[in-house]
Amino acid sequence: MSKAAQRLLRTPNELSNKLRVVFTPVVTPVPSESWSVAARSKKPPAWAAAKNKASGVNSDEANSARKQTGGHDRQVSHGADRSEKNGPTQLEAGRVPKPTRRSKPAPRNRTKERTSTGTPQSSVETRATSAVLKAARNRPEVVSEQLMDDVLEYLAPTLEQYKGCTIIDLHPGSCLWSRKVHNLLRPKCHLLLEPESQYQEYVDDLLNEPQSTYKHIDLPGAMHQEIAATYNQLFQDDGPIPVSNRASNSGPLSANPPILVIGSLNRRKSLKYSGKSFSGSVASIYHFCYGALVNDYMHRSGPVRMLLWTPEQDRIHFLPQRAMYRNNSEATVSMGMHVQTAVAVEQIIARRKLNEWSSRSRWSGFHLASEDMVRARAEQYGMKVPEGRQLFQLGSDGKGSSKKQAAKHSPYEIRYETKEQVGEALDELLRRWNERTTGRRYPIKTDLPHGKVPVEKLYQYLTFPELADALCEDPSKSFKAAARTRTRSDSGIQHGSLPKLEMESSAWKGKPGNLTMLTGTDVRIAFFADAALCGISLELHCKILEDQGIDVTELKKSLVKFADTIVEQVERKRQVYYADFHRLVDDWTSFFAPSQLLMADRRHYEPLQADPADFNANQNLCLLDCIPTNCDLEVPGLADRPKAALACRDIINFLYQYRGQSVTSALEKLAPNASTDLVNLVPAITDPRKGGRLDPKHLKVRQLTCEMLEGLTRAWFEWPFKPDGWEVSILMSDGDYSRTGSTGPLTPEAVTASDDGDTLD
Numbered sequence: 001m002s003k004a005a006q007r008l009l010r011t012p013n014e015l016s017n018k019l020r021v022v023f024t025p026v027v028t029p030v031p032s033e034s035w036s037v038a039a040r041s042k043k044p045p046a047w048a049a050a051k052n053k054a055s056g057v058n059s060d061e062a063n064s065a066r067k068q069t070g071g072h073d074r075q076v077s078h079g080a081d082r083s084e085k086n087g088p089t090q091l092e093a094g095r096v097p098k099p100t101r102r103s104k105p106a107p108r109n110r111t112k113e114r115t116s117t118g119t120p121q122s123s124v125e126t127r128a129t130s131a132v133l134k135a136a137r138n139r140p141e142v143v144s145e146q147l148m149d150d151v152l153e154y155l156a157p158t159l160e161q162y163k164g165c166t167i168i169d170l171h172p173g174s175c176l177w178s179r180k181v182h183n184l185l186r187p188k189c190h191l192l193l194e195p196e197s198q199y200q201e202y203v204d205d206l207l208n209e210p211q212s213t214y215k216h217i218d219l220p221g222a223m224h225q226e227i228a229a230t231y232n233q234l235f236q237d238d239g240p241i242p243v244s245n246r247a248s249n250s251g252p253l254s255a256n257p258p259i260l261v262i263g264s265l266n267r268r269k270s271l272k273y274s275g276k277s278f279s280g281s282v283a284s285i286y287h288f289c290y291g292a293l294v295n296d297y298m299h300r301s302g303p304v305r306m307l308l309w310t311p312e313q314d315r316i317h318f319l320p321q322r323a324m325y326r327n328n329s330e331a332t333v334s335m336g337m338h339v340q341t342a343v344a345v346e347q348i349i350a351r352r353k354l355n356e357w358s359s360r361s362r363w364s365g366f367h368l369a370s371e372d373m374v375r376a377r378a379e380q381y382g383m384k385v386p387e388g389r390q391l392f393q394l395g396s397d398g399k400g401s402s403k404k405q406a407a408k409h410s411p412y413e414i415r416y417e418t419k420e421q422v423g424e425a426l427d428e429l430l431r432r433w434n435e436r437t438t439g440r441r442y443p444i445k446t447d448l449p450h451g452k453v454p455v456e457k458l459y460q461y462l463t464f465p466e467l468a469d470a471l472c473e474d475p476s477k478s479f480k481a482a483a484r485t486r487t488r489s490d491s492g493i494q495h496g497s498l499p500k501l502e503m504e505s506s507a508w509k510g511k512p513g514n515l516t517m518l519t520g521t522d523v524r525i526a527f528f529a530d531a532a533l534c535g536i537s538l539e540l541h542c543k544i545l546e547d548q549g550i551d552v553t554e555l556k557k558s559l560v561k562f563a564d565t566i567v568e569q570v571e572r573k574r575q576v577y578y579a580d581f582h583r584l585v586d587d588w589t590s591f592f593a594p595s596q597l598l599m600a601d602r603r604h605y606e607p608l609q610a611d612p613a614d615f616n617a618n619q620n621l622c623l624l625d626c627i628p629t630n631c632d633l634e635v636p637g638l639a640d641r642p643k644a645a646l647a648c649r650d651i652i653n654f655l656y657q658y659r660g661q662s663v664t665s666a667l668e669k670l671a672p673n674a675s676t677d678l679v680n681l682v683p684a685i686t687d688p689r690k691g692g693r694l695d696p697k698h699l700k701v702r703q704l705t706c707e708m709l710e711g712l713t714r715a716w717f718e719w720p721f722k723p724d725g726w727e728v729s730i731l732m733s734d735g736d737y738s739r740t741g742s743t744g745p746l747t748p749e750a751v752t753a754s755d756d757g758d759t760l761d
Contacts, residue, residue, distance in 0.1 A: 139173065139266065139267050139617070140266050140311075140615050140616060140617040140618075140619030140620075140621060141173050141174055141176070141177075141264065141266065141309075141615065141616055141617075141621075142176065142177055142264075142309060142614060142615055142621060143174075143176065143614065143615065143616050144610075144611075144613070144614035144615075145176070145180075147343070147608075147610055147611075147614045148176065148177060148180045149180070149386075150386040150388075150389045150608060151342060151343055151608060151623065152180060152181065152184050153386045154342075154383060154384070154385065154386055154389075154605075154608060155307075155342065155383070155625075156184070157381050157382040157383055158381055158383070158604075159184070159185065159260075161257045162185050162187075162257060162260045162305075163185050163186060164185070164186060164187065164188055165185060165187050165188070165257065165258050165259060165260050166187060166188060166189045166190075166191070166240070166241065166258055166259050166260075167181065167182070167185070167187045167189070167190045167191065167259075167260050167261075167262060168191050168193065168221065168234070168259065168260070168261045168262075168263075168298050168304075169190060169191060169192050169193060169194075169221075169261075169262055169263050170193050170221035170222045170261065170262070170263025170264065170265070170308070171193065171194060171195075171196075171220075171221065171222060171223075171263050171264050171265070171266075171267065172192050172193075172194055172199070172202075172203070172263065172264070173194070173199050173202070173264055174199065174202045175192070175199075175202040175203065175205070175206055177262065177264070177309070178190070178192065178206065178262070179206065181262055181307075182206075182214075185260070187213060187260075188213060189213055189215065189240055190206075190213050190214045190215065191215050191217055191234070191240055192206065192214055192215065192216045192217065193217050193219060193220070193221035193230065193263070194216065194217075194218065195218050195219055195220045195224075197218075203216050215240060217230075217233075217234070219233065221263065222263065222265050222280070222281075222284040222288075223265060223267060223280035223281065223283070223284050227284075227287075227297070228296075228297070231296075231297050231298060231300065234298075235300045235301075241259070241300075241301065256299075256301045256302035256303060256304050257305075258301070259298065259301060259304045260304065260305055260306075260307070261288075261298050261304055261305070261306040261307070261308070262306070262307045262308070263308055263309070264308070264309040264310075264621075265280065265281035265284050265285065265308050265309065265310045265311075266281070266309055266310060266311055266619070266621055267280065279311075279314055279317075281308075281310040281311055281314045282314050282317050282329075285308065285310070285314075285318065285333070285339075285624070285626070286329055286332070286333060288306060288337075288626070289332070289333040289336045289337040289339070289626060290332060290333070290336055290645070290649065291336070292304075292336035292337055292628055292629075293335060293336040293631060293633060293641070293645035293648070294641060294642040294645045294646070295641065295642070296642075299628075302628075303336070303337075303628030303629075303630060304628065305625075305626065305627055305628065306337075306624075306625075306626040307342070307623060307624075307625055307626075308623070308624050308626065309621045309622070309623055309624075310621065310622060310623075310624055311619065311620070311621060311622075312344065312345055312346070312348060312620040312621060312622040313348050315341060315344075315348070315622050315624060316348050317329055317330070318330050318333050318339045318599070318624075319339060319340075319341065319598075319599060319600045320598065320600070321361055321362055321394070321598070321600060322361075322362050322583065322586070322587060322590075322598075323586040323587065323589075323590040323597055323598065323702060323703065324582065324583050324586055324660075324702065326597075326598075326659065326702045327656060327659070328652050328653050328656035328659075330599070331652050331656065331704070331709065332648075332649055332652050332653075334599055334629075334706055335629065335631050335633075335648065335706055335709060335710070336628070336629060336631060336645075337626045337627065337628060337629060338599060338602065338626070338627045338628075338629055339599055339624055339625070339626050340599065340600075340602075340603040340604060340605075340607075340624070340625050340627075341392075341394075341603070341607040341622055341623070341624060341625070342605075342607055342608065342622075342623040342624065342625045343392075343607055343608050343610050343621075343622055343623035344392040344607045344608075344609070344610065344622045345392075345609075345610045345611065345612060345614075345620040345621075345622065346620065347361075361474075362470075362474075362583075362587050363407070363466070363469065363470035363473055363474065363587065364473060365405060365406055365407040365466055365469060365470070366407050366587065366591050366601075367393070367394055368405070368406035368407070369406040369407040369408070369591075370394075370591075370601055371393075371606070372406065374603055374604070374605060374606055375606075377603075377604050377605065378604065378605040378606065381604060381605065383605050385608070386608075389608055389609065390608075390609040391606045391607070391608065391609060392606065392607040392608060392609040392610075394600065394606075394607075405466075405469070407466055407588075407591065407592075408466070409463070409464045409465070409466060410588075410592035411464070411533040411534070411536045411537040411540070411588060411589065411592060412537070412540055412592050412593060412594060412688075412689070413537070414540075414541070414544075415537065415541070416541050419545055419550055419552060419555070422538060422541045422542065422545065422552075422555060423555060425534075425538060426538055426555065426558060426559065426562075429531065429534050429535070429538070429562070430562065432531075433531055433562075433565075436461075436527055437527075437569065452517040452518065452519055452520070453517060453518055453520070453523050454516060454517050455468050455469070455472055455516055455517065455518060458518065458523060458526065461527070462526060462527075462530045463530055463533070463534050464529075464530050464533050464534075464588070467526045467529050467530055467584060468518065468526055470584060470587075471518055471522045471525065471526055471580075471584075472516075472518065475518075475519075475522055476519075476521055476522050476525055476576075476580040521576060521577075522580075524577070525577055525580050525581055525584070526584075528566060528569065528570060528577060528581050529581055529584040529585050529588075531562075531566055532563070532566050532581075532585050533585065533588055533589075535559055535562055535563050535566070536589065536688060536693070538555075538559055539556075539559050539688045539693065539694045540688040540689060542555050542556050542559065542694065543687060543688050543689060543694070544689070556694055559694060560694055560695045560698075563693075563695065563698050567698070582660075582700075586700075586702075586703065589691070589703070590703070593690075593691045593705075594689060594690065594691075595690060595691060595705055595707065597691065597703065597705060604627075607622075607623075610622075629706070631706065631710060633645050633648055633710060633713050633714070635713075635714050635717045635718065638717040638718065639717045644713055644714075644717065647713055647716060647717070648709065648710070648712075648713040651670070651709075651712060651713060651716065652709060654666075654669075654670055655667070655670070655701045655704070656701060656702070658701055659700070659701045659702040660700060660701070660702065661700065661701060662696065662697045662698065662699060662700060662701075663675075663679070663685060663696045663697075663699045663700070663701055663704065664679065664696050664697045665697070666701050667679070671721075671722055671723055672723075673721065674719075674722075675696075677715075677719055677721065678712060678715045678716065678719060679696050681711070681714075681715035681718065681719065682708060682711035682712055682715055683711075684705070684707050684708045684711055685699060685704075685708055685711075690705065690707060690708075691703065691705045691708070692708070
């Protein structure tokens with residue numbers, strides 16, 4: 001282990017001594033029966049007795065004084081354990097009896113005695129040690145050199161172009177990660193942005209190296225309200241980054257390999273904007289990625305790549321696993337940066353205690369299919385997994401049966417070549433729809449209770465049979481509600497609060513991912529989703545035929561009418577079908593679309609598996625790799641890059657107030673006639689090959705791709721009928737699009753307590 005790592009893992013006493021606090025021990029007689037540190041003693045510490053003796057105050061007077069002051073002068077060690085019920089009594093231990101209280105019981109003295117050296121610990125030392133331990137908990141860092149070596153070996157093919165670059169290092173702390181990256185890339189200049197003096201000795205070690213290219217700047221580079229001033233200093237005329245390298249607000253935009261940003265956003269800080277609190281790491285990543293669109297912060301010479309260690313739970317803000325959980329932060333960040341996970345420890349999606357079915361993860365078949373695609377991408381980059389290191393499985397949350405299969409059937413697959421074939425497929429689709437939705441309670445005849453149907457029997461009725469597997473792994477809300485009711489009923493019967501009722505043994509039998517039968521409600525949801533995906537597939541074929549000059553007007557009208565019929569059927573029993581129908585359709589379209597919607601699906605490589613022991617303070621961290629997209633929103637003659645990016649951000653924030661509603665409905669709230677005029681200026685919205693729909697009212701806001709959002713921004717400036725003072729109109733809207741909480745902008749996973757509470761519009 002390196003010397004820096006050894007210093008980082010020093011004992012509290014060593015850390016306290018490093019703070020240069022002078023302790024003056026008071027010599028007192030050691031009692032004959034000493035207690036170890038592990039003993040749960042309520043005896044007043046020796047230093048307190050010595051202090052009272054020196055001041056001429058006896059124990060009774062001291063206790064009386066503590067009683068009057070409410071015991072606020074007591075020193076409490078936060079690491080001490082509570083007293084055990086079966087421990088020795090006060091008389092047996094020789095402890096001073098505590099005064100009785102009439103109003104409330106005496107507070108427990110959780111201060112430990114130190115008898116290892118026979119020298120009592122002063123109150124100053126207790127406070128200093130507690131402060132050091134608290135600081136360590138609030139500043140977790142990666143300390144495993146093996147993990148750092150494996151990460152750099154894994155990413156080495158993608159970092160080849162950064163050799164000899166300028167490194168901007170945010171909050172390096174103990175500088176372990178900084179040294180590893182420096183030794184690999186040998187930068188011409190390595191800027192250490194470390195504002196906290198407690199890490200000065202680690203920084204000095206790097207500055208004092210022979211022929212050192214390190215430079216220390218004691219200004220905050222992230223998680224601070226005034227970070228703009230820091231980057232103003234870096235890019236000023238006499239700063240470390242030459243002014244000639246700055247990018248202009250117009251003209252070609254390209255990534256800037258000469259600069260690489262690394263660092264740690266792992267210090268538990270929160271920032272406040274407009275009266276709302278944000279997680280420091282979440283807010284910093286959001287601003288840095290947005291800065292790539294406007295040439296701000298570290299992107300003033302062009303968009304730069306960033307490798308940032310962050311608290312693991314924060315990555316869900318930018319990498320949701322389902323389209324229904326996309327928020328405005330993820331949409332804005334994806335415009336400027338492609339964010340992916342390079343190192344992870346564990347899944348960050350938890351289930352409810354009483355409901356083992358509750359999960360935010362989508363069907364495991366998508367993860368299996370995604371692994372094959374990502375493996376091929378990693379091979380193109382020449383990336384290889386280090387020997388002895390495992391890959392982190394994004395979809396391995398313990399769900400699913402042993403008979404898992406990858407998703408294969410795509411609604412964007414080309415199946416027909418002529419107009420006649422598409423017409424015949426549409427007629428067959430309408431026939432099956434009418435047969436299964438009219439005059440029958442259940443789509444498939446069954447003699448089983450609750451309309452249950454074996455999964456194998458359902459496959460032959462579906463064009464996309466994996467829908468049945470997805471419902472087996474993650475059933476509908478109605479099934480989960482019944483399962484929770486059954487769980488509570490069983491608990492009540494065991495405790496005698498509910499009578500034992502006779503129930504069908506096969507009514508709700510099965511474990512998550514192992515269901516072999518679906519209820520009638522789930523079967524109907526599968527049919528609705530299958531019909532919707534078939535309709536989307538035919539819309540794709542119509543668009544292809546239309547580009548070939550073939551008249552498909554009647555086919556398009558029939559398909560739009562059929563889509564309206566499906567929505568009407570779903571809305572008829574909104575509470576039963578709506579959420580599950582849309583989550584299935586959105587999952588299939590977002591994953592199989594030619595341009596995948598989620599950044600998690602577009603990842604270039606799989607993350608490496610880390611262990612909690614790789615980080616100090618038992619705080620899991622993840623490594624986020626942020627790669628520029630080179631998105632240029634400039635509208636020549638109308639808006640430069642910063643102005644267009646600001647408008648894009650505000651439009652996204654406004655539209656995502658209604659993320660579950662249709663694009664046309666949300667645009668109409670933005671400005672009168674915007675749903676018609678702006679959509680006509682953005683062809684991607686009505687192009688199924690790019691994730692759109694023939695009728696934009698069937699496309700939801702959360703399904704808007706980066707191409708569509710970029711097109712809407714350009715169309716907004718080119719639209720001659722936008723209202724006067726539109727900037728104020730967007731910013732002063734009645735809706736609160738920030739959706740923030742005490743830890744930052746919340747995703748639906750954090751806002752919603754259970755699947756039953758999913759808000760889709």
